[in-house]
Amino acid sequence: MPDIEFPSDFKDVSFDEKSFIGLLDKLISESRHLQNHEAQGLIPQEIKSAGHVKAYLEPYIGEGGPLKLEFLEYKEGRPNVKITYKGQDAKKTIGIVGCHLDVVPANPEKWEVDPFQLTIKGDRLYGRGTTDCLGHVALVTMLMAELGRLKPKLKRTVVALFIASEEGGGPGVGVDMVVKHKQIEQLRNGPVYWVDSADSQPCIGTAGSIRWHLKVTGRLFHSGLPHKGINALELGMEASKELQERFYKTFPACEEEAKYKFMCPSTMKPTQMECSKGSLNQIPPKCVISGDIRLTPFYDVKDVYDKMEEWVKDMNDNIDKLPTRGPMSKYVLEGEDIDVKRGVLELEWGAKLEDAGDMEGIACNIESEGFKALCVATEAVKGKASPYAITGSLPLVRKMQRAGFDLQIAGYGLSKTYHADNEYCLLSDMKDAFKILSSLLVLNDAK
Numbered sequence: 001m002p003d004i005e006f007p008s009d010f011k012d013v014s015f016d017e018k019s020f021i022g023l024l025d026k027l028i029s030e031s032r033h034l035q036n037h038e039a040q041g042l043i044p045q046e047i048k049s050a051g052h053v054k055a056y057l058e059p060y061i062g063e064g065g066p067l068k069l070e071f072l073e074y075k076e077g078r079p080n081v082k083i084t085y086k087g088q089d090a091k092k093t094i095g096i097v098g099c100h101l102d103v104v105p106a107n108p109e110k111w112e113v114d115p116f117q118l119t120i121k122g123d124r125l126y127g128r129g130t131t132d133c134l135g136h137v138a139l140v141t142m143l144m145a146e147l148g149r150l151k152p153k154l155k156r157t158v159v160a161l162f163i164a165s166e167e168g169g170g171p172g173v174g175v176d177m178v179v180k181h182k183q184i185e186q187l188r189n190g191p192v193y194w195v196d197s198a199d200s201q202p203c204i205g206t207a208g209s210i211r212w213h214l215k216v217t218g219r220l221f222h223s224g225l226p227h228k229g230i231n232a233l234e235l236g237m238e239a240s241k242e243l244q245e246r247f248y249k250t251f252p253a254c255e256e257e258a259k260y261k262f263m264c265p266s267t268m269k270p271t272q273m274e275c276s277k278g279s280l281n282q283i284p285p286k287c288v289i290s291g292d293i294r295l296t297p298f299y300d301v302k303d304v305y306d307k308m309e310e311w312v313k314d315m316n317d318n319i320d321k322l323p324t325r326g327p328m329s330k331y332v333l334e335g336e337d338i339d340v341k342r343g344v345l346e347l348e349w350g351a352k353l354e355d356a357g358d359m360e361g362i363a364c365n366i367e368s369e370g371f372k373a374l375c376v377a378t379e380a381v382k383g384k385a386s387p388y389a390i391t392g393s394l395p396l397v398r399k400m401q402r403a404g405f406d407l408q409i410a411g412y413g414l415s416k417t418y419h420a421d422n423e424y425c426l427l428s429d430m431k432d433a434f435k436i437l438s439s440l441l442v443l444n445d446a447k
Contacts, residue, residue, distance in 0.1 A: 010152035015434040025118040027134040028127035032116040036102040036167040044102035060148025074177040087157040095187040098194035099136040100166035103129040131413025191370025197411030205389030208361040210293040211350025219340040220285035229283030236287040262389040294391040297361035360398035377439035
């Protein structure tokens, strides 16, 4: 294993277990107010988690203090938090970004412990946000505090950015606005580590996330006379099946995915279905089938939009060619008394094409010095570095890469508990993560 030599003024950097648990306990206690799901009326109040970060760093952010803390707020009460430790060379930086101040919702009735309080069982730290992503917020806050305490003479300026609204809620709040307002432009001058993945190994690729809705119009009629109705459910199911078959022929698994060790290729699948309400003896006239596409970074989002729209138009033009379900199932009707003579398909996207890039996938630069440092630090602490790629998605990472950032991805929670009931992380993993991040500062500073 590589031996990383720390400079004398940074040798005493340490993980204070009691201090970490104390900060994480405060953050998890706010998680009820950090839940992010606008459709459920849950709007996170990131000011609550940001407040604990600020209080923890208070000894080091006063006038003339070694740390500079800024709230970057684009919607009231929902700040992003930027923390800067100034190095000696203004042209060299290292960024730790992506840790977010919001969480996904938790239903206490499905948990064995209170999701909104930190519960400690041996090495396990339970609570909503321990793995995703308040555990990382506490971890990086502690690291920045150690910089403030020890004041090492680093060449590189260290910038940590905690972001708002990562778990949904649309643009205009989080990292998209930070980048738009050029608040982290200086991070083009060095590696940027996005700390919001899992399992303590380098994540070298993610997939894009594209949401779609297939709206289906049929004809309402009595189910005893099915030949006079157009069953929107049947049409929708056949149309979504046809879309999937065409998608997998056009966007198959490719060699690059194997090189990056992606666990899955690109996928397109329905995940929800809605139907017009009526009696069980009625042919349903309306249906919406919704789902998502997970697109590996080796395919272009615009190609997917263009092809899907082309396929839906083709099916509409040839609606009578789609397979039916049984002898009386039809998608085209005749007769003067028939008001709706053809079934209709309409494709609606979850985001406009120009906005879809915000959730585009990334293939990290595995030749960069930033990636090599991440592998060395991981091997030094964990015994080996085993990079992987996953078809989960992260916001804005591809846009940042295209804009010139050397963006690398890591995370130290557990993928098996991400967004799960009874979410937990391991205290031992967080201790190791602190060593890895500290080592990254040393390794990159030597470059």
